[in-house]
Amino acid sequence: MDISEHESHQLLVERNAIQVSEHSTGSSAPLDERQSSTSRSSDAEKTNNLEEGVPYTCSQVTEALGFGKAQILPLLALCVGCFCETSEMASLPILSTRLYVEFDLTPELESALGSASYAGFAISYLFWGFVCDKIGRKRGLLLAYLWSLTWSLLCCVAPNITWLVVFRLIFSFSGGSTNLIMPYFYEYLPSKHRYVGFISGNLIATQVLGTSFPPIAAMIIFRNDDYGTWRYYILACSMPILIFLIAAILFLDESPRYLIKKGHIERAGKIFRKIGRLNKKHVPHNLVLADDLELGSTEQDNRSVVKDILQALKNWNISRNLICMTLIGAATRYVAYGMSFVKTEVIFEQGQSDGYCDGGLERSYYLDTQDYLNLLWTTLPYSVSVLTSLVMFKMNISLKATGVTCFSATIALLSCLYMCPKLSVALFIVTLTKILCNVVTTKNWASLSGVSPTGVRTSLFGLSCFLMYLPLPAYPYLIQVFSKQSQHYVTAISSGIIFVGLVGAWLLPRAVYEN
Numbered sequence: 001m002d003i004s005e006h007e008s009h010q011l012l013v014e015r016n017a018i019q020v021s022e023h024s025t026g027s028s029a030p031l032d033e034r035q036s037s038t039s040r041s042s043d044a045e046k047t048n049n050l051e052e053g054v055p056y057t058c059s060q061v062t063e064a065l066g067f068g069k070a071q072i073l074p075l076l077a078l079c080v081g082c083f084c085e086t087s088e089m090a091s092l093p094i095l096s097t098r099l100y101v102e103f104d105l106t107p108e109l110e111s112a113l114g115s116a117s118y119a120g121f122a123i124s125y126l127f128w129g130f131v132c133d134k135i136g137r138k139r140g141l142l143l144a145y146l147w148s149l150t151w152s153l154l155c156c157v158a159p160n161i162t163w164l165v166v167f168r169l170i171f172s173f174s175g176g177s178t179n180l181i182m183p184y185f186y187e188y189l190p191s192k193h194r195y196v197g198f199i200s201g202n203l204i205a206t207q208v209l210g211t212s213f214p215p216i217a218a219m220i221i222f223r224n225d226d227y228g229t230w231r232y233y234i235l236a237c238s239m240p241i242l243i244f245l246i247a248a249i250l251f252l253d254e255s256p257r258y259l260i261k262k263g264h265i266e267r268a269g270k271i272f273r274k275i276g277r278l279n280k281k282h283v284p285h286n287l288v289l290a291d292d293l294e295l296g297s298t299e300q301d302n303r304s305v306v307k308d309i310l311q312a313l314k315n316w317n318i319s320r321n322l323i324c325m326t327l328i329g330a331a332t333r334y335v336a337y338g339m340s341f342v343k344t345e346v347i348f349e350q351g352q353s354d355g356y357c358d359g360g361l362e363r364s365y366y367l368d369t370q371d372y373l374n375l376l377w378t379t380l381p382y383s384v385s386v387l388t389s390l391v392m393f394k395m396n397i398s399l400k401a402t403g404v405t406c407f408s409a410t411i412a413l414l415s416c417l418y419m420c421p422k423l424s425v426a427l428f429i430v431t432l433t434k435i436l437c438n439v440v441t442t443k444n445w446a447s448l449s450g451v452s453p454t455g456v457r458t459s460l461f462g463l464s465c466f467l468m469y470l471p472l473p474a475y476p477y478l479i480q481v482f483s484k485q486s487q488h489y490v491t492a493i494s495s496g497i498i499f500v501g502l503v504g505a506w507l508l509p510r511a512v513y514e515n
Helices: 003-015 031-036 038-047 058-065 069-102 107-119 121-135 137-156 161-188 191-210 213-221 230-251 256-261 265-279 305-313 316-353 369-394 399-419 423-450 454-469 474-482 487-507
Strands: 018-020 055-057 287-290
Touching: 055 058, 058 191, 058 256, 058 265, 058 287, 069 107, 069 137, 069 161, 069 191, 069 213, 069 230, 069 265, 069 316, 069 474, 107 161, 107 474, 121 137, 121 161, 121 454, 137 161, 137 230, 161 191, 161 256, 161 423, 161 454, 191 369, 191 423, 213 230, 213 369, 256 265, 256 454, 265 287, 305 316, 305 454, 316 369, 316 399, 316 423, 316 454, 316 474, 316 487, 369 423, 399 423, 399 487, 423 454, 423 487, 474 487
Parallel strands: 055 287
Antiparallel strands: 018 287
């Protein structure tokens, strides 16, 4: 941001200072008083001591109140929400492989289940991003997860494969709600502790715990080739959604930054006082709040969300970052979802044909306990992603450097699969690619969450995710159909998609602007 633009936004902050009191929405502090107190606001932020009558932005108050008990329970609830989607999606390769044998499906029908489950993802990000900007982060998440639970339970009673595919298709239209938790982390947590949300939500809850749950459930439920046990498997993978809904109702607050942007000043003040009480920090009775200084934001409250989006996209810094992060996200989404299918197909073909490279169309082998253990141990090293991401955040390594390094290493590793190494080595290579791309994913979500103004944050986040997830329904088909012919086809597809992410990382600015 150049100096003149910074100064114009600073004047906007000073003009929009709004007073909060316990019983009224209050009024703006006098302009000269606000101007003279700007330096005091900064000093108070540094000392974590809020003063009476001094205008603060939402970010300054959040920093002053710090990280403590008030953030822990909402953070745990949101981590359960992150766990839900991953456990549901990671169960698809196991479920579709089971039904491939049990229903004697063609490879095309086998992939239809995964494709249907992903079909609505792209649209759902666009829709739920808009909803969360209109009605709030908390309400949007509750509605989306209620939709997920309803249709996931209906999948348990589907009479045949056709209805199961239809129910999974409808279920997928709420899939985009989960990653909208990431902007909530950005708005609710102090800047120095945002990495706690992104690492615990995107890595620990999803890649470590969420991916481990489906093979464990499969070992318990699929102990033999009994017909119809897949219904209990879907039910088991649906229960975390119910747990999240209960936890969100009890412990989740609306984002104060969103409330201030929408003019709900008194509600934001109550939440800040609650946070201060739980964190044992003093919050003045008369707290003066101002809009955060944001690139690409508008001060016209009566504008539509669409006009605000277009206004934000006119800023080249925002547009360039969104384009590059979308390319990076498209590659990491393939690794996050597609590689689960690759692992399962490799294990299935190894058990069916005693070799995974040349494929085959036989449908007589049920995955057994050892196969599920193989899937489980490939998820355990994902904890390395947590430590690596922690180092990345602490050392403030840029998304550009992280993406270029990890994507280049991933493409090099995948090229080793052309030599058809033994099963354990192949699974190790696939696992290592996911570890590398998990690090990129965490950095990408953190940067993408902060690049847009608050008023359209989840809308632009959803727009980017819409483009990332648009090709997702094709991945189950490409992997499960082509792996039956030759695993080399799948390796070539994987390398090509990851190369797209490498291009996005190369084009990304070294310093990413954050609102």
